[in-house]
Each structure stands twice: as structure tokens, then as C-alpha cells.
Amino acid sequence: MILHNFTLFFLKKIHAQEYMSDDEYANVCYTVESFLINITKTFQVYLLATILGVAKETFLMHLPYMLLRRYAGGWHAKTSLSCSIFSIFVFVGIPLSITGFSQPLSPIINFSMAAISLWIVWRYAPADTEKNPLFDKRERDIRRFKSIAMILLILAIAFIIKSSLVQSLILIGLLIESIMINPLFYKLMRRSYRNYEKYSA
Numbered sequence: 001m002i003l004h005n006f007t008l009f010f011l012k013k014i015h016a017q018e019y020m021s022d023d024e025y026a027n028v029c030y031t032v033e034s035f036l037i038n039i040t041k042t043f044q045v046y047l048l049a050t051i052l053g054v055a056k057e058t059f060l061m062h063l064p065y066m067l068l069r070r071y072a073g074g075w076h077a078k079t080s081l082s083c084s085i086f087s088i089f090v091f092v093g094i095p096l097s098i099t100g101f102s103q104p105l106s107p108i109i110n111f112s113m114a115a116i117s118l119w120i121v122w123r124y125a126p127a128d129t130e131k132n133p134l135f136d137k138r139e140r141d142i143r144r145f146k147s148i149a150m151i152l153l154i155l156a157i158a159f160i161i162k163s164s165l166v167q168s169l170i171l172i173g174l175l176i177e178s179i180m181i182n183p184l185f186y187k188l189m190r191r192s193y194r195n196y197e198k199y200s201a
Contacts, residue, residue, distance in 0.1 A: 057095035104164035
């Protein structure tokens, strides 16, 4: 609510509504508010990660996740609070757990994560949401191609890196994102999948 009110205040100050239609204004409001929410959540995650001493590990896991998510899309939490809790649990909790292991994850586990992630992205990317269905088939095809290219690039980089910990964190980030585009995860979260099909003739 605070960020929503701030967004309206900011757009009012710059007289944004005078230069666009109601639909355009609503879209700009949504975009600006989403940006502010993401900045706030990211700050929360990295602040906690820094306090707990795993900021570097959080970044190494978060970066590949975000790079792949840019094209592959995927599930979103229904509320900002739910998203914050999920982000902290995943991007702080997992790095904290991984660094606490006395032994690094085995090459077999790392290879398995890579194979599973690649298969899911190849099979299901991109995934849309109820609020942002991917109507345009050409856009879906482009995003599918970019998703596959991105995960192949990140996997190549991951397996060049000699550090088992860094490799594991990168692969876990990819695995988390691949899970979030899987229709089984959508079903588990009770969310609709392939939302663009609802609007097909």
C-alpha cells in the first residue's frame, strides 16, 4: 500500500496522466510499482544475506536465476509479503545451508541439477502468469530460444569454474528457476498455466 501510494504521488508530481490514456497510465503505474517492489525485496534479501555473511553466495545463486528468469518467466507469488518470504527462504536460506556443509556437493549432484534444469527449460520455457499472459506466439518462440541459449551459456560457464561451491550455487539458481516454470509447480501452487490459451478463439 505504501509503495502504491508513493507511485501515484510520483506520477501525479510529474503530471504523467496528462500525456497518456487511462490504460497507458494504469500500465505505467503497474510497471513503476513492480519496479519499486522488486528493489525493496532485493534490498531485504541482500541486507539479511550480508548480516548472515552469505552475500557473495546469495549473489552467485541469484544472478543465474535472474538471467534465466528474464526470458523463461515463471510463477509469481500472489502477494508481496509471500514473495519476500519465499525470496529470503530461497536466496538466503539455501546459501546459508550450502556453506554450512562440511563437504561440497558431489559432481553427480551438480550434473543432475544441470540436466534437470536444461530439460525443464527445453520442455516448458517460457511460462506466463495470469497477469501477464504471453499472447504473441512469435514472442513465445523468441523467449523460448533465448531461454535455451541463456541456460546453455550459464551451464558452460558453471562447468568451467573449478570451485565446487560456486558451481553448485549457480546450478541451484538455475534449478530454482526451472522449477518455477514447471506446470507441476503451478498446479501445486494452484495457479493456472499457459494463461494465453484462455483467450484463444
